[in-house]
Amino acid sequence: MKGRLATLAGTVVFCASLLAGCAPGVQKASIASGTATTIVKPSVSWTPLVAALQKSEQAQEYKLLTTVTIQNANLKTSFTEYGTLQMPNMANIQVHENNFNIGLYQQGQVAYQQDGTVWSKTEPVANLDAYQGYGDIIRTAIRDRLQLAQMDRTYVVDEYCDVYRVIVPNGIAGLPGFLQQAPGSSITSIASHSSPVEYIFYVGESSGYIRQIQTQSVNVVDAVGSLSIQTSTIFSDIDNPQLAQVQIPSSLVGQLEHGVE
Structure with missing residues (x-):
């Protein structure tokens, strides 16, 4: 996996084909993604979004689906990360x-990493909390007195959501938390220079959790040029112990039963 993730990091900057056997126990969900497009209030209070963030940061388990699409001129690629997380230190994640x-x-x-069909021991990821990085963005935006807009409500996964949008003027499009910390990853962001990044947060009207975060930006990578980057992260089965329980992959169980580590 270290070799794969090193390649992953390099290809993110379009030096090659870029990134994103499936371990049993993790099922890629078919999930309704948010489609908010219209600003209905150009300036609103941060209070509802902060309340949703605080509740979300207390979540102990959830499923995660992240997609990243990167385009440079007529070249386009994407990758998908999905899996189940249980705080503070349990995870079963796949990147395709x-x-x-x-x-x-x-x-x-x-911790074990899978490269193809082979599992091997690796260093554990120190922080699996997928909400924390987005929380840092929200807190920084409030500190910098950035304007928060409200968009048209829309349906995500299994509930309607209130939708909020902020543009961070000097952001850098970050990779999902798992990819930033996973073994072999050598970069923490997709771009090498800061530029405006649009963040859209979907807050569940019934659950009160942040259910989806979308980002959009045009970033510059040295020796490559401009990249259009879009990301989407969807949270589902939040604090549902029956559906968001981390299962050990059967292929790993089989390998361990044969005494191979």
Whole structure:
């Protein structure tokens, strides 16, 4: 996996084909994504979004689906990350791009990485909380007195959501948290220079959780040029212990039963 993730990091900057066997126990969900397009109030209070953030940061388990699409001129690529997280240190995650798959299973301080069909021990990811990085964005935007707009309500996964939008003028499009910390990853962001980044937050009207975050930006990568980057992260089955329970992949169980580590 280290080799795969190193390649992953390099290809993010379009030096090659870029990133994103499936371990049983993680099922890629078919999820309704938010489609807010219209600003209905150009300036609103941060209070509802902060309340949703605070509740979301207390979540102990959830499923995650992240997609990233990167385009440079007529070249376009994408990758998908999905899986289940249980705080503070359990995860079963898959990353797909084209014909290869990267896997991570973590239980406490024991972690295994999957490259193809082979599992091997790796260093555990220190922080699996997918909400934390977005919380840092919100807190920084409030500190910098950025304007928060409200968009048209829309349906995400299983409920209607209130939708909020902020443009961070000097942001850098970040990779999903797992990819930033996963073994072999050598970069923490897609771009090498800051530029405006649009963040759209979908807050569940019934649950009160942040259900989806979308970002959009045009970033500059040295020796490559401008990249149009779009990301979407959807949270589902939040704090549902029956549906968001981390399962050990059966392929890893089989390998361990044969004494291979």
